Amino acid sequence: MSAHEDTHAHDDHGHHHKETFVTKYIFSQDHKMIAKQYLITGTIMGVIGVLMSLMFRMQIAWPEQPNVLFEALLGKWAPDGVMDADIYLALITIHGTIMVFFVLTAGLSGTFSNLLIPLQIGARDMASGFLNMLSYWMFFLSSVVMVISLFVEAGPAAAGWTIYPPLSALPLAQGGSGAGMTLWLVSMAIFIASSLLGSLNYIVTVINLRTKGMSMTRLPLTIWAFFITAIIGVISFPVLLSAALLLIMDRSFGTSFFLSDIFIQGEVLHYQGGSPVLFEHLFWFLGHPEVYIVLLPALGITSEVIATNSRKPIFGYRAMVASILAIAFLSTIVWGHHMFISGMNPFLGSVFTFTTLLIAIPSAVKAFNYITTLWKGNLQLNPAMLFSIGLVSTFITGGLTGIILGDSALDINVHDTYFVVAHFHLVMGISALYGMFAGIYHWFPKMFKRMLNKNLGYVHFWVTAICAYGVFFPMHFIGMAGLPRRYYTNSNFPLFDDLSNVNVVITIFALIGGAFQLVFLWNFFYSIFYGKKTVQNPWRSNTLEWTAPIKHIHGNWEGEIPHVHRWAYDYSKPGHDDDFVPQNVPLKEGEEELQH
């Protein structure tokens, strides 16, 4: 690691060159500023995504009822305040896209990988500050394009976030497959480029810039999670890019990669020989690892927050790392479980059932290890800790139904019903969101030098937790009644009339939960400026970021970078007076480092 110190030998970095407003706040190359930029952009996209979900939930609960909110926000798409069926599909499509990619990939991974990788491994900054800046601005650009796509004449993309062709390829099939889909594809292409730049930077930084003593086995689990997430991203995102490019070719240049034998609106199209199933394969080759790209950083954050607030070492560090690796490996060979009934060979279905159910094993190990970490701890129930416990809870509830959906035989029945919606929202949506909230509550002092208000945090957590279960638990049951997802209204099926009251309950929980996010937003923006000032290490944590000064300086530490002498989890270690021993504290004489 000495090479890196040489390159950053000048100690009082940051004092030498004067920064302008533009280089400090806009085109910043400092990882801490870029993390904040990611967080705020992700938050804004999150508000848009959640607002959309509340709108379509109201349509589902009170179908085709006039609503002033629709009239105000949807304009021509809600004549007399009644939501149009096309815009309903557009809302679910863009809600999915924004939440999965813009909030839970860029907003979560972008924020915390950027903030924590250099600070926790003891580096002055990312390996390439310039690429890092480029990564953020490409993300920003893709967000802008995605938002612009909401305003095109024929409507935004509306083929579902999975944009299966031919629906997404043919403007004849759906208005949203015109300019709206073009912008969607352009936005995603830029997004993928941004994500790849970010991921490569994270990987290089973790491999090369660890401080002296920071061996891989002493890395905090957060860094392990970010590191492996970045690797999954580099492996799988290019495949989605290729799928998007091939789809652009089919749409605009007359190729037939995904299309064949199509008769629509009275005419036969020229496409011949392509297959939509190929697109499904390419899409899900990213799409499934994407679940873990979203989830692993959240689990990493949770590991750190639970250990710190339990005042206990994370239980089974080696098993935790091993399960991250196992999940990462398995995640790339399970994509077919989204396609059991796509028309692919049933034998392939068997193979994917096998690999899919295997993922339950490392997941179970993680859940049990979290629970054991709590056992006989001295739990400091800070808001971040509550969200982490909440994550474990929703991860279990949502994860367990995965053994139904991952089983090809059972999937025949519940595929594309609300059961699936309930499953993935709990296991990756809510869990990852909780991870993100836990991260924000925990590292807010590091980011903004002030504390979030804890009481507002408690209100935020408890209402969110109750509403999340209130929304997604009953949703399993309407799925088990066979109700397909993505239906504008169920009123054409008297068969489902007895479920309409469940849908009302779900929507009411969603509205309350959505409204209470305002508590968080208020707390967040208010505390940035007026929150209580923080002390250097408010949570009495072991990791290196808390040894850096409160004031943000370019290069992170004044003077020499701290050296690391122990792993990150020496909490309540016998033989020490304090219940935490930061990583930069040398071993006492006769003290043994834990063999982990």
Add this chain to the structure above:
Amino acid sequence: MTAFLTILVLVFITVAIWQMVKIFDLAQANAENTQVATDKDNRVNGYLMLGFLAFIYIITIVCFVKWGDLPLVSNSASEHGPGLDNLMIISFVIIFIVQTITQFLLHYFAFKYKGEKGRKALFFADNNMLEAIWTIIPVIVLAGLIIYGLFTWNNIMNVNMDDDPLVVELYAQQFNWKARYAGEDNVLGKANVRLIDIDRANILGLDESDPNAQDDIITTELHLPVGRPILFKMRSQDVLHSAYMPHFRAQMNCVPGMITQFGFTPTVTTAEMRQTPEMIEKVANINNIRVEESNKLIAKGEDALERYEFDYLLLCNKICGKSHYNMQMKIIVETQEEYEAWIKEQKVFKNSLIN
């Protein structure tokens, strides 16, 4: 309007709560590092954790009691249905047990070990025995589920041609379904969307020169003889659709440019299904809801809803465009005699063409 008012009320509640919190904050000013959990916070939130555990259990029980007559787990109408339902129930029992225990441990520990000043946590970093146990138990349980699942899957997906299944094509287009019966020869005629000729009423693109196509029968209702294996061949003319027949535990995508298939044997006729006690109860319940709705509609001067009578349905279950939510076809399962009488009345392809 109600929704808007609801939101407004919620916003006011939020503001009120914030104000209360602010007062609470002011009350404990001056302490250093005030935004970190105190013993009191730990105690309050610890009890809330117990409360939340109760909430999870209650919502589980309420959901099962109120909405737990899961139609996809009972009352199946196909030969492979009960086996599948069995697997589903076993999976559910396992999930239920694991969920109950792990949620208890998680929330109970969060309550039991809530922090107190001066107490030290147990330094407990590793235990290979424990970890081996909770790796091996899932391995065994999952191995069982995987093996059971794969047998069930292979059983369903392998259609045995020796059983002489009735071959029926399900043809999907935005936004309706057609069925094509293979006729006397039980062989579907060749077809391609390029051969569609609307003027001649060749709406599914059958090859008019193919002898097998001549006796094919195109219908807008799906009639199936009970007890006879059916082999469905799925085709789509425009975008992806999915033929979902939940009562028969059957689903397969319809993909433009290729033919997919799914086979099952219906075991309960529509008439029999309507007479099962579960179905009578469900239909009565639905009709009560519909009467209530109708009263509201009549008060507004609109037409009342029709009375609901149970029918098997084929639904589209892959997003396919604007009217995806209304792409359905009625399925009627009847006795062999009834089926034969019905099919005799239908026009065969060669007679349905307009010359």
